[in-house]
Amino acid sequence: MRYLTAGESHGPQLTTIIEGLPAGMPLLAEDINEELARRQKGYGRGRRMQIEKDTAQIASGIRHGLTLGSPVALVVENNDWKHWTKIMGQEPLELDEGEEVKRKITRPRPGHADLNGGLKYGHRDLRNVLERSSARETTVRVAAGAVAKKLLSLLGIEVASHVVEIGGVKSEVRNYKSISSLKEITENSPVRCLDPKAEVEMMKAIDQAKENGDSIGGIVEVIVEGMPPGVGSYVHYDRKLDAKLAAAIVSINAFKGVEFGIGFEAAHKPGSEVHDEIAWNEQDGYYRKSNRLGGFEGGMTTGMPIVVRGVMKPIPTLYKPLQSVDIDTKEPFTASIERSDSCAVPAAAVVAEHAVAWEIASAIVDQFYADRLDTLIDTVEKQRQYAREF
Ligand SMILES: Cc1cc2nc3c(=O)[nH]c(=O)nc-3n(C[C@H](O)[C@H](O)[C@H](O)COP(=O)(O)O)c2cc1C
């Protein structure tokens, strides 16, 4: 499977085209809209999230609630567009006498894509960069991921996420009874955290950062349960599924690192405390006695839950600005800003969940016969059975 996204942050709409879905899969706009609404929640966001009410229109690929096997195109309108029609219009800009629009942006923000993007594409108005580099694009990544999640749920695979750290405040609760209990707790948490004590401290840290005109980052964890073993491959670097997940996570705006299972802790532990012992019983087949490697060995799923974490740096646009250089005058400046998020880690957890769901679904569709949903369900079940008896 593959998908493309298009759209500028303050343009009319965002679009994604998804190709390679099996035919006969039930899919409704509401499956996607529920996930879009989840991405919009989360403590620490700026005013933009009050303007947008993200909903997807299905433009193609579905008939009577089922996929056709043809490309699925989804569109999400930007409510904010109506305030930007002049600045973001596609026609050449013609101003009436005395009319002014905001002048071009010549002041790159440290940590954002502005300067590199400007010099790469030759844009001296840095708005041409920020419009597409904005994490507004993650809306349609979630829309595509929601479609992937729907497919996974039909194959008995569940994906969920939670926030494990914000601004140095760590969640001490990592255990959960089931994926559904994890979902219930995090859906009711403004910071998507399992630990009620840490939740309060995380919100305080976000308030404090906002008050200081600063921003904070954090760590999110995505969990996938129900994976059949042996998905991915060891035979070539670009077929390793853990590598694809790592790339998917780091491709999310502001994400700078990834770890699986105990992750970076493995660097200072002996092998006997890192590798997971293998066992077998009739009901489950092969399983690992622990899951320190987070569900992967050799670029392939072990059948244990996939546990992957991503680290998000603090938001670059700061009310307390850092120093930079105006690209027209070459003068240093420290500019104030109009609006920004102070922390988007809870929203980013939802984005990471969908980025992971996409890669997993895509790997399954690529590995098993997937023109039709019924045959795909059958083949995945056969793989589970084969692995149990192997
Ligand atoms: C959900 C989400 C919301 C974000 N909101 C903002 C924001 O309001 N202001 C900002 O400067 N960056 C924001 N970012 C981060 C920037 O988009 C990101 O830092 C920028 O695209 C540069 O990419 P890089 O940080 O990956 O190098 C957000 C990221 C995510 C995932």
Ligand SMILES: C=C(O[C@@H]1CC(C(=O)O)=C[C@@H](OP(=O)(O)O)[C@H]1O)C(=O)O
């Ligand atoms: C619009 C979204 O996030 C935006 C991501 C973003 C950035 O620079 O990445 C900057 C902000 O945009 P604006 O300048 O319009 O307030 C965020 O609101 C969204 O998540 O839907």
